[in-house]
Amino acid sequence: MITPKTFSKKLLQWSKSNPRDYPWIGEKDPYKIWISEVILQQTRSEQGKNYYENFIKKFPTVRALADATEDSILHCWKGLGYYSRARNLHHAAKTILVKFQGKFPKSYEELLTLKGIGEYSAAAISSFAYNSPKAVVDGNVVRVLSRMLGMEIDFHTSAGKLKFIEIANSYLDKENAGAYNQAIMNFGAVQCMPRQPDCLNCIFSQNCFAYQNNCIDKLPVRNKKITLKRRYIHYFYLVNSKGEIAIHQRVKKDIWQKLYELPAIETSKKMEFKSISSIEKATDLFRFSRNSRVENYGKTVQKLSHQEIHASYYCLKTTHIDSKIKPEFCFVKPENLVNFAFPKILSTFLENIINKK
């Protein structure tokens, strides 16, 4: 594991040879640093650049900002998103005038009391402006440390946040807090990017846990709950007068692409088809004679990474469907079904059906 001292030395060295050109680089006015930090919250530098320059031009000081109307501040923020940031800036500017007598707060703790300034921004402003030994922890830092040290901790939890702040501070170069904080974030943005980081040209590749263990794309870990999509697929076991089964190849860009399936109707909500007419209402793929009957053959659920497939099986007893089913379907003899690739959700069902016969 790389020592904090070595890490900082190499990082600051890297920073010198990889300068970034943005209007807030090297800025020492805490007011301007503050504005830049808030603009850059969840916002890419390239996107925030012009907003920063316009904002500083229009509101060059804390007093100018405090005296402005909320409308004029929001107008300056138009199109940037997260508009509470603009309203909080206004609120905090007035706080600075009243509670801090117009003097910009210097300490991490004082900065935290301002609306719109959280742990990250307080650390950033106090270290950039005053070289206070507080480590910033943003998405870049989480990513760099996760990969370098192999930290399998989810930052988006209370405990994970504490752990990352602790580790980040243990690696912080306290003599050069501002430069170090700048450097590690730049490094994350330019070299150790979320996707396809430039490991081949990375000065830390020999020290990097993720690179050495080939798990760059696994770190940082995020246990973010994926929004589960529920799908309801109704499969119809259709037999024609020759005793053949209707099947169909899935061609859409979707799960089970190029696999075969029974004639199906997908619904987004849970339901059950109880009559021929309800089926014909839901699809134009097949039509049935009036004496047909539908019979429920049970159901099953399959969980995929992002989806939950609820399958219902129906058997259609009918006499004349041959000419009333669309040509993308074909009919195969039951004994030939094994020659086609069905998803598991269907192959299990088909095996049961055939074995019962």
Next chain:
DNA sequence: AATCCGGGGCT
């Protein structure tokens, strides 16, 4: 601890 806030860039 989970949810919301927003627009843009990327694969």
Next chain:
DNA sequence: AGCCCAGGATT
């Protein structure tokens, strides 16, 4: 279509 971004406030 999802994931991510120099996060923080609210519930």
